[in-house]
Amino acid sequence: MTNRRAVVWGASGGVGRAFVEALVASGEFGTIYAGSRSPGDEAEGTVRPFAFDLLDEASIAAGARSIAAGGPIDLTVIATGMLHDGQMVRPEKSFAALTADAMVAAYRINAVGPALIAKHMIDALPRARRSVVAALSARVGSIGDNRLGGWHSYRASKAAMNMVLANLAIELRRTRPHAIAIGLHPGTVDTRLSAPFRRNLSSGQLASPAESVRRLMAVIARLDESSSGKVLSWDGSEILP
């Protein structure tokens, strides 16, 4: 049995759940920690559920501590994120629709949350062997790629998260030289998050969570230290800031 360990933060989401399933199926990890706001109590096979809320740093710290107690973590996947919350936050089509509260809420989930997870996971990363911290980003977080505008809060919060990852990569280089921090764009994936926004997609543009994660796992497998701090798409191509 392998003693490699992985953790998925956001295991209740479409992409996060598919990551847990793919990690189990790979047989490469002896323990897979699956974090969400409302986890089940029971460990199942190699999967160990734990609770956290991105809006509660103490819960993130407690989650990271319980994970680290089992030994170093080889793969950290941050699969949380928010485009709309069904109430206050929805992707803005114009500046007239922008509100401070919705923008801050998007930042709390998409930028601050992953930064806090990174803060509390650093001590759990192995010093002497390769490890990966992969956070789900989005192509729309690229300033250089932005031709359509709109979705102000989501775009800006993902751009901020990408900066957090670039900074994490620099800090890790000093203390954990074999650790790789990476942003991943999963494509347009059939999940709760994308459900209201698929009308104009042509066929073949919507991936299942399993298919997206299969491709992202292949990208993760090929990463080396030179990729750290970058954002890559599901096909392995770099998305420039």
Ligand SMILES: NC(=O)c1ccc[n+]([C@@H]2O[C@H](COP(=O)([O-])OP(=O)(O)OC[C@H]3O[C@@H](n4cnc5c(N)ncnc54)[C@H](OP(=O)(O)O)[C@@H]3O)[C@@H](O)[C@H]2O)c1
């Ligand atoms: N789907 C796409 O087409 C697409 C495209 C580009 C990028 N992405 C990115 O991919 C990532 C995964 O998205 P998805 O499509 O899988 O969306 P999803 O199904 O809506 O999953 C979002 C996840 O974030 C979690 N989350 C939200 N707020 C939280 C909080 N306060 N504390 C803890 N967890 C919280 C959700 O937990 P609950 O289950 O408790 O709500 C859920 O696990 C996101 O970062 C998204 O921006 C997705």
